[in-house]
Amino acid sequence: LHSTSHHTLDYTAREDRAKGTESLLKHYIAVFDPTSGDLKVIEARKMVVRGLVRSRKAGDAEFAGLTERENRTEARDALGQAFGTKKAKRAIDSKKENAIDQGRSQDGTPRKLGAADLALMDSIKDSTANMATRDELQAVLDQARPVPKGNYQAEDVEDVYNPREIIGTEVLNAIPIFDWQEKTKKGEPIEVVSRFVANRVSRVAAGENASLRLKILRYYLWLIIFYNSARMGKERGTKSIAQRDKLREQMTPAPEVVIENIRRKFSDNGVMRKLHMDLLFTHCCVFASIIDSFDVDTYDIKEDLKLEQKQINQYFQETGARTRQSKKGDTTIHFAKLSIPLIFPRLRAHRQR
Incomplete structure (x- = not known):
């Protein structure tokens, strides 16, 4: 039948x-x-x-009063209900359940919201009044970046990162450089475990403001030794720093005040976590920028820290630098330049679906 x-x-x-x-x-x-x-x-x-x-074609009367956007939305939701996954169907149902349907009057104009709807809208407005704006969130993110303290409103790039404030005047004054100065005067080689330092120490010693720049270069060297002497930690993504006696031996002739400064700043109870490592990497990027007049060939520092090119680029960008690459024959050279205005990574906006 x-x-x-x-x-x-x-x-x-x-x-x-x-x-x-x-x-x-x-x-x-x-x-x-x-x-x-x-x-x-x-x-x-x-x-x-x-x-x-019964399958049938919708008549024009059923779409009367709907905008083109609403028609597309209705059609998309219908397809989702017919052929979508369970997750997609739940999302469509949730959207319909939480929608505030204003409805339409007989003449097709939007109907006025009732008292309950207006009360709901007021409560939503009150609850979101104190929500941070995108710019405020970006400001908080900038403050929380694992980078050295800087003057980000400076008009000259030389004034952005002050090594005396980053390292500390007492620690900076305690860094010995006499042995390096004597060897460079005599033309003797300076053997160190850092490519960046080895390729620059002679030039820095013979250049302007040599004393301060040599101290920065030696502090950079001790950061590299400190990081590379650490071993895998018990927790995932951590490193255990070397014992004090071993650090003193490897960082000779670093004074005790310098060793303790590095230990306190880049570890916690003998453990380096990701935040400490990120902070150490960005410190090295800033010191490299100062030594290379704010335009760095990133290869040597990348090798010192045992990072990939994409990673070292990211750390330079965290300090406000711009990265670029250039071709020299068959070789690609990567540079990081610190200039005004600084450009920091921005919050990513999620694509609307």
């Missing part, structure tokens, strides 16, 4: 044929006519009735 009398559903009824011993069981109903006094006994067959939504 088939029925199409309903305006949206088609009904189909089929006899349910029993299996096994129940196939011999039959049901009957008696129909009594009080007018004629007749009694009829009729077999009642067991039927299974199913309803199916």
